[in-house]
Amino acid sequence: MNVLDELGAARICSECIGEAYLNAAAMKLDEQSLCDYCKDEGSTVSLAWLSEAINGAFDRHFVRTSPDADGFESMMLRDKESSYEWYREGEETVRAISEAAQVEENVASSIQLILDEKHYCRDAVEVGEETEFSSEAHYLRKPVDDWTWNAEWEDFEQLIKTRSRYFGPSAHGMLERVFGGIDKLFVGAKRPVLVTAGPLQQISALVRARCFQDDSELRLAMGKPDLHLAPPPFEFATAGRMNAHGISVFYGSLDRKTAIAEVRPPVGSKVLTAKFCLNDDIRLLDLTAISELKIEGSVFDPDYSETLQRTEFLNTLARRISKPVVPNAEPLEYIATQAISEFLATEVSPCFDGVIFPSVQSSNESKNVVLFHHAARVLEMEDVIQGSSDVELGLDDDDEYSRGYSVFAKTKPEAAIREGQDVGDGLNEWLADNQIVSRCDNRTAKLEVDRSTLIVHVIGSVEYTAVENEVSWYDRPPSASGDIGVAEQKPEQVELADFD
Numbered sequence: 001m002n003v004l005d006e007l008g009a010a011r012i013c014s015e016c017i018g019e020a021y022l023n024a025a026a027m028k029l030d031e032q033s034l035c036d037y038c039k040d041e042g043s044t045v046s047l048a049w050l051s052e053a054i055n056g057a058f059d060r061h062f063v064r065t066s067p068d069a070d071g072f073e074s075m076m077l078r079d080k081e082s083s084y085e086w087y088r089e090g091e092e093t094v095r096a097i098s099e100a101a102q103v104e105e106n107v108a109s110s111i112q113l114i115l116d117e118k119h120y121c122r123d124a125v126e127v128g129e130e131t132e133f134s135s136e137a138h139y140l141r142k143p144v145d146d147w148t149w150n151a152e153w154e155d156f157e158q159l160i161k162t163r164s165r166y167f168g169p170s171a172h173g174m175l176e177r178v179f180g181g182i183d184k185l186f187v188g189a190k191r192p193v194l195v196t197a198g199p200l201q202q203i204s205a206l207v208r209a210r211c212f213q214d215d216s217e218l219r220l221a222m223g224k225p226d227l228h229l230a231p232p233p234f235e236f237a238t239a240g241r242m243n244a245h246g247i248s249v250f251y252g253s254l255d256r257k258t259a260i261a262e263v264r265p266p267v268g269s270k271v272l273t274a275k276f277c278l279n280d281d282i283r284l285l286d287l288t289a290i291s292e293l294k295i296e297g298s299v300f301d302p303d304y305s306e307t308l309q310r311t312e313f314l315n316t317l318a319r320r321i322s323k324p325v326v327p328n329a330e331p332l333e334y335i336a337t338q339a340i341s342e343f344l345a346t347e348v349s350p351c352f353d354g355v356i357f358p359s360v361q362s363s364n365e366s367k368n369v370v371l372f373h374h375a376a377r378v379l380e381m382e383d384v385i386q387g388s389s390d391v392e393l394g395l396d397d398d399d400e401y402s403r404g405y406s407v408f409a410k411t412k413p414e415a416a417i418r419e420g421q422d423v424g425d426g427l428n429e430w431l432a433d434n435q436i437v438s439r440c441d442n443r444t445a446k447l448e449v450d451r452s453t454l455i456v457h458v459i460g461s462v463e464y465t466a467v468e469n470e471v472s473w474y475d476r477p478p479s480a481s482g483d484i485g486v487a488e489q490k491p492e493q494v495e496l497a498d499f500d
Contacts, residue, residue: 004113004114004117007047007110007113007114008046008047008048008051008114009046009047009048010036010037010046010047010110011033011034011035011036011044011045011046011047012026012035012036012037012044012045012046012047012050012103012107013026013035013037013038013040013042013043013044014026014027014042014043014044014045015035015038015040015042016035016037016038016103016104016107017050017101017102017103018101018102018103019100019101019102019103019298019300020298021298021300021301022050022053022101022298022300025045025053025300026043026044026045027043029043029045030043031043031044031045032044037104037106037107047107047110047111047114048114050101050103050111051111051114051115051118053101053300054097054100054101054111054115054300055115055118055133056300056302057100057299057300058096058100058133058139060142060299060302060304060305061141061142061299061304061305062096062100062139062140062141062142062299063139063140063141063142064090064130064132064137064138064139065088065089065090065138065139065140066088067088067130067136067137067138069086073086088138089138089140090138090139090140091138091139091140092135092136092137092138093112093116093133093134093135093136093137093138093139094108094109094112094135095108096138096139097111097112100299101300112133112135115132115133116131116132116133116134116135118133119131119132119133144308144309144311144312145309145312146309146310146312146313146316148309149178149309149310149312149313150313150316152174153174153178153313153317155174156170156171156174156175156336157335157336159171160335160336160339161332161335161336171339172343172347175339175340175343175347176347177310178310178313178314178317179340179343179344179348180348182194182285182314183283183285191286191289191292192286192289193285193286193287193289193290193293194283194284194285194286195283195284195285195286195289195356196281196282196283196284197278197281197282197284197369198278198280198281198282199277199278199279199280199281201278201281203254203278203284203369204277204278205275205276205277205278205450206250206252206253206254206275206276206278206369206371206447207252207253207254207255207256207258207259207273207274207275207276208229208230208250208251208252208253208259208273208274208276209253209256209259209260209262209263209271209272209273210228210229210263210271210272211263211264211265211266211269211270211271212269212270212271212272213266213268213269213270215270215393218270218272218391218393218456219391219393221272222272222389222391222405222407222454222456223384223389223391223407223409224381224384224389225272225274225381225449225451225454226378226379226380226381226384226448226449227380229272229274229276229449230250230378230447230449231248231249231250231251231376231378232248233248234246234247234248237249239334239338240334241321241325241334241337241338241370242337242338242340242341242355242370242372243338243341243370243373244338244342247373248373248376249341249370249371249372249373249376250276250354250370250371250375250376250378250447251368251369251370252276252368252369252370252371253359253366253367253368253369254366254367254368254369255366256273256455256457257362257366258359258361258362258366258367258368259273260273260457261359261361261362261366262359262361262362262368264361265457265459265462266459266462267459267460267461267462268459269459270456270457270458270459271456271457271459272454272455272456272457273453273454273455273457274449274450274451274453274454274455275449275450275453276378276447276448276449276450277447277448277449277450278446278447279379279445279446279447279448280444280446282353282354282371282375282446283350283351283352283353283354284352284353284354284355284356284369285344285352285354285355285356286355286356287318287321287322287355287356287357287358288318288356288357288358288367290314290315290317290318291315291318291319293311293314293315295307295308295311318357321337321340321357322357322358322359322360323360324360325360341355341370341372344372345372345373345374351372351374352372353371353372353374353375353446354369354370354371354372354375355369355370356368356369357369357370371446371447373443374443375443375446376443376446376447377441377443377444377445377446377447378445378447378448378449379445379447379448379449380445381449381451382412383411383412384409384410384411384412389407389408389409389410390407390408391405391406391407391408392404392405392406392407392408393405393456405456407451407454
């Protein structure tokens with residue numbers, strides 16, 4: 001047995017391994033023997049076993065840094081007037097092993113010798129090239145690479161945009177990999193991705209807005225906000241970021257300013273906002289928390305690399321989902337986010353009731369909430385008779401409106417509500433026609449409009465922020481041959497007859 005074989009056969013106990021994952025693995029193997037380092041009896045592993053574990057962890061999570069300065073650094077070193085000093089990035093091999101596995105330096109030195117021999121390459125050594133785990137090598141943690149995840153996601157987007165709108169095996173499998181068990185994956189994070197909203201929760205109500213350019217429509221909405229501020233019936237539900245055409249969902253915000261910004265009101269229009277209180281607890285996936293996730297784990301856990309890559313991809317995906325989309329591109333660009341919402345609403349167990357996502361129309365701190373169809377029903381105001389309310393939009397006072405907005409609602413007696421009696425006034429036929437949808441809708445009403453929170457916002461001006469990018473203009477001088485540069489070329493003269 002040579003020296004390296006003897007080193008590999010040496011035993012080290014779990015107490016001499018400080019890294020939690022390796023420590024637990026050594027205890028689980030439970031091979032009782034004398035530790036060659038602390039001389040105590042305990043659960044031990046061979047140094048060869050520990051070396052293989054370190055070899056795998058370094059392959060997945062560490063990169064050997066260059067032993068030479070790059071071009072710019074070399075230039076700085078050659079500059080006689082510069083005081084620049086170059087230091088190789090990373091930790092030397094022994095120190096990197098010691099810190100990663102949390103073992104004493106003499107243990108790390110033995111492991112370095114074993115791994116150096118494992119990766120020895122005669123040809124490389126003969127030309128003076130450094131090899132893996134040589135004593136002079138330096139190591140840094142690799143940046144997380146989610147390239148594979150992003151490539152697969154782009155394939156998924158291409159699939160559902162151009163070939164199949166429905167969940168085939170490929171599309172379903174991708175969404176399952178991304179979102180399956182996501183609420184359990186990040187339990188204990190600083191900001192949980194699973195948020196419970198409801199009557200006694202931090203999020204107990206959502207703000208919804210609707211823009212009006214016609215006062216008659218505004219009057220109807222003020223008199224019956226449970227109908228006219230609620231999500232539209234399926235016949236009128238247009239496609240949105242989180243819903244396909246014909247699927248009615250509830251889009252709301254956590255504050256009025258964001259809700260107003262989301263409806264993009266033109267100057268001179270009026271926006272009606274109200275709070276919708278939650279009647280029951282609901283489960284929301286908070287995409288704004290995903291971007292802040294920091295996953296704890298061990299580099300020695302073979303599954304940790306996949307978890308890191310998935311987390312990094314989810315950070316990227318959260319930004320993709322909430323990115324601004326110009327109106328002309330919305331029908332196609334929203335297909336992926338619509339598929340995500342449908343998957344979260346129907347294909348995970350237990351399903352999510354909605355999603356919290358950043359506002360693209362307001363500041364980065366502003367948040368929107370979409371409640372999926374099964375959680376988007378609004379409780380009807382049964383005591384208010386549709387069409388019976390007198391609505392005041394303000395009084396003309398010296399050519400200026402005094403903004404006194406009021407609703408004088410005609411309500412049913414409580415007994416009539418309980419017994420379902422006719423309300424008279426010629427409205428029975430209208431009510432019967434408009435109650436058909438409600439009678440056929442077996443969803444639980446999770447939302448109830450708080451009519452005391454109605455506010456009409458008259459839009460006087462609209463502000464926006466923009467990133468300025470100056471345009472660089474370059475005049476090309478004539479070439480040596482006398483040709484005119486592109487910037488100075490004159491367009492060809494085209495005869496009108498050419499178009500005949």
